Amino acid sequence: MVTDYGQGYATRSEPRHRLPAGLRAPFEGRSRREFGYVLLSLPVATVLFSWTVTMVALGAGLLVTFLGIPVLAAALAGCRGFGVLERARARGLLDLEVADPEPLRPRKQGAAAWMGAMLKSGASWRHALYALVQFPWAVFSFSVAVTFWSCGWGLLTYPLWFWVFPAYAGEGGIQLYGDAHHSVYLDNPFEITVTALVGLVFTLAAPWLVRALTTVDGLLVRGLLGPSPLSARVVELESDRGVVVDTAAADLRRIERDLHDGAQARLVNLAMDLGLAKEKLREDPRTAARMVEEAHGEVKTALQELRDLARGIHPAVLTDRGLDAALSAVASRCAVPVRVEVDLPARPAPAIEGIAYFTVSELLQNISKHSGARSASVDVWRSQDRLMLQVTDDGVGGADASRGSGLAGLAARLDAVDGILMVDSPAGGPTRVIAELPWRG
Structure with missing residues (x-):
């Protein structure tokens, strides 16, 4: 999370629930969406699997002629089309954001160039692999999820409908065992109560089981239908x-x-x-x-x-004497007292050193302008192959940079060199900003 001092202050409150997560899970919208995803997976996977197997087999059989190439290209194009549907389904029902894979880039115009690009695209073949893997998993997850949900709610509500058996079936209740000489029915109050309790266990466990199943679905969608690393x-x-x-x-x-x-x-x-x-x-x-x-x-x-x-x-003191002296000079110009502690065994690469200097400079400017702090501190050290910066203050905190700000731009600059910016700024303070940069000494 990246925040900024100059964007106003607000208190974030998490919604409070009277029931624990284990009891409210069967009634949450998330559980219903995940169960709906599993239900839809079977028909979608069946159509996708049938399309892929049929078209790929037909195209492979026709490779001895020219017709095999366009058939294979059409098969992969269809798989990519299904991939758009699957990413949208995961986004709508699982809240899973998966970026589109790399687009086709034919070198020339025309159908032949498009078919060549389609057949050479690794993303296209990953979509086809998804079709083959998703189908057996969809059958399994559909069977498990429907069984647990139906058994759970059926057994839980058994006290409400067990009268159907003696009234219309001529039996005392659900039959657990029966042969020519003996039969066991769930028909007395104790057995009916135990049946409902077993149904309660199934009902409470079903959402978490479905969540585990959809987690695997999410991994398949992200790994096979998204962009390659x-x-x-x-x-x-x-x-x-x-x-x-x-x-x-x-x-x-x-x-x-x-x-x-x-x-x-x-x-x-x-x-x-x-x-x-x-x-x-x-x-x-x-x-x-x-x-x-x-x-x-x-x-x-x-x-x-x-x-x-x-x-x-680029300050001369940074070139001549390094981060310790340069940051001490910046801290001396800050509007609040700043303690500076630099513990580095050697100097990092000049480019990284310059980025670290300007990062701390901008953070101290933010403290002077927006934090209302009485004191601040700057700590710099090396952790394995990373240069670590930490700037803290005792100001009002509670900053929010979700709408874009100076710190958001600073985070983008650090990201350009594989750096990370992390901000912890609760309402009322204190504020702590940690920046990680590659050492590259």
């Missing part, structure tokens, strides 16, 4: 590359704006003042001297702004 990693790297490009462009715009509005404007004014002082040098030396003195002050201010700008790009 390799393609997901490629998409992630492409997204990270976009974040890096956007961040670099934003930094360049910030530097350009700071130069234009700060040092550049002062240097232009300085040139104009020196030009006027040069013109007045012979006519009014005192005025010229005063103007030169003012220009000297402007030069000092411009130099300080340039130093600040250079520090914002």
Whole structure:
């Protein structure tokens, strides 16, 4: 979870239930949706299995002719179509979000290129494998779930309908055992009560059993109908590359704006003042001297702004002395007292070191602006192959970044280098932010 100090504060409350989870499970909407998923799985799996086996067998048999290739491509296309249905069914009934697999990318236009891409696609064959695996599992889960649900509710309500047997069947109740000489029926109050209690056990256990069955369904959907780990990693790297490009462009715009509005404007004014002082040098030396003195002050201010700008790009103290000195300098400029403790056996890669520096800098700025804290602390250490950063404060806490914020952007920057940002900010504080970065020394 990523939160931010500047997005307002709210208290999160979990819904309270009077009944424990084990007793309310048979009546929850989630249990009904999961049972509905299992019921629908059998007809869907039957159609999908029949389509896949028939079309793949037909296509394989026709491979001796040209017709086998389009039949196989059509079979895989149908499996991918069923995959869309299965992902939607898992999303609607199991609350399982599975991303679409990698799309087909034919190198050329035309039917032949499309069929080649379909047959070469690993995602297409994973859909076909799903059709073959899902069918026996759907038969098993359907049989188990329907048996437990029907037996559970049937036995639980047995005291309400056992009268049907003596009234219409001529028997005392459900027959447990019978032969030519002896029969055992559930017909007395004790046996009826025990039957209802057994039904209660089945009824309470059925939702959890169905949940376990649908967990396997979720693994099948996620593993065979979603993107492969390799393609997901490629998409992630492409997204990270976009974040890096956007961040670099934003930094360049910030530097350009700071130069234009700060040092550049002062240097232009300085040139104009020196030009006027040069013109007045012979006519009014005192005025010229005063103007030169003012220009000297402007030069000092411009130099300080340039130093600040250079520090914002990459501070010299970070390059020369490392994170300990650089973070101590940042902490000294924070609006609240900050304790800094850096325990590193060596220096990480310069790029990681720079990201760590700017991460802590932005977190301390948030503390100064939004937290209302009286004190803060920064801890930096190495844990195996990870650089760990922890920034804490005793402010008001309760921050929420679900609508996007500075910390959300910071998390995206860390994610671009395989980093992680974790924020714990309960209402009333304290707030703790932990960042993990790869060491890459």
